[in-house]
Amino acid sequence: MKKLDGNLKHNIAVLISGRGSNLKSIIKQSLKKKTSYKVKVIISNNQKAKGLLIAKKMQIRNYCIDFTRSEKLGKMVLKVLKKNNIKLICLAGFMKILPEYFIKLYNGKIINIHPSLLPRYKGLNTHKRVILNNEKYTGCTIHYVNKFLDSGKIICQKKIRIAKKDTAKSIEKKVLKIEHKIYPKTIDKVLSSL
Ligand code: GRF
Numbered sequence: 001m002k003k004l005d006g007n008l009k010h011n012i013a014v015l016i017s018g019r020g021s022n023l024k025s026i027i028k029q030s031l032k033k034k035t036s037y038k039v040k041v042i043i044s045n046n047q048k049a050k051g052l053l054i055a056k057k058m059q060i061r062n063y064c065i066d067f068t069r070s071e072k073l074g075k076m077v078l079k080v081l082k083k084n085n086i087k088l089i090c091l092a093g094f095m096k097i098l099p100e101y102f103i104k105l106y107n108g109k110i111i112n113i114h115p116s117l118l119p120r121y122k123g124l125n126t127h128k129r130v131i132l133n134n135e136k137y138t139g140c141t142i143h144y145v146n147k148f149l150d151s152g153k154i155i156c157q158k159k160i161r162i163a164k165k166d167t168a169k170s171i172e173k174k175v176l177k178i179e180h181k182i183y184p185k186t187i188d189k190v191l192s193s194l
Contacts, residue, residue, distance in 0.1 A: 010087040010191050011040035013080075015094040020051020021176060022092035022113060022183050027058055029184035036188050040084045043077065045096050067096040074102065081106075088191055091145065092183065100147045110145040111190060112152070113183050115175050117159060118143060122150035127168040127175070137161055138171060140179050142186045156186045 009030070014023050027039050042055040045067040055062035061084070065076050081089070091112040103110060116126040118141040130138045139159040144152035158178045162171060 009038040010036055010194075011085050012037045012088045012090055012187060012191075013041040013043060013084070013086045014039055014090045014092050015043045015045075016049050016051040016092055017044060017046045017095040018049050018051065018093050020049065020054050020093065022179055023051045024054050025180035026090065026092065026184050026187065027054065027060070035184065036191050037088070041080055041086060043080065045094070051093070074099070077102070078105075087194060088187065090183070090187060097149065098145065103145060103147055108144060109194070111142055111155065111186070112145050112150070113179055114141050114143065114150050115172070115179065117141060117157060118150055118154060125168075127171045130162065130171065131166070131168050135162060138175065140175050140182070142183060155190060156182055158182055 014026060016023050023039075023042065029035050030037055030039050039058075039060055042051065042060055042062040044052050044062070044064050047064045049064075052062055052064065063076070063080055080086075087109070089106055089110040091110065094112070098110070114122070114126075115138075116122070116130065117137065117139045121129055121138075127138070137159050139157060141154055142156045143150070143154045146152040160174055160178065166174075
């Protein structure tokens with residue numbers, strides 16, 4: 001990977017809808033010298049997203065954009081991304097489907113983290129479904145975003161064993177801990193390949 005000094009880090013945008021625990025770990029890691037990226041912009045579709053408070057606290061440029069209006073999205077998001085020279089878009093608990101033209105435009109430059117071992121358990125409530133199906137393993141996956149839900153090429157996947165006493169809540173906690181470790185590392189890896 002190319003060595004980068006503080007001012008030469010790649011700019012990334014993180015898109016969120018809620019809590020923002022992945023955002024927090026991505027930012028925390030970005031502050032280290034060896035990390036190749038800087039979180040330049042945070043975009044939320046939800047004004048009440050807790051992640052926006054993290055953005056404000058860390059004084060990172062943040063925007064709340066109405067993703068229900070595709071036209072508006074196009075103009076605003078593209079303007080923000082261009083203006084801030086964004087190299088990679090990281091979805092972290094972002095609950096909206098991006099329009100197809102947008103995905104085409106940023107082909108290979110949008111990644112997402114999903115709390116299951118894709119291609120299994122796409123969509124919502126993964127931990128509940130995993131428990132209901134008595135699975136022995138679960139985990140999380142980071143993948144490129146394409147026009148189909150949770151279906152793009154897999155970049156990184158980590159597996160954990162489900163214990164008998166595990167509940168959806170306890171699995172969520174275990175999986176999140178792994179997510180926080182692998183997402184920043186994967187961002188570095190993807191950036192080094194661009
Ligand atoms: C994570 O479990 C992530 O895998 C999924 O949504 C959740 C977001 O959590 N896509 P947070 O907002 O980062 O805390």
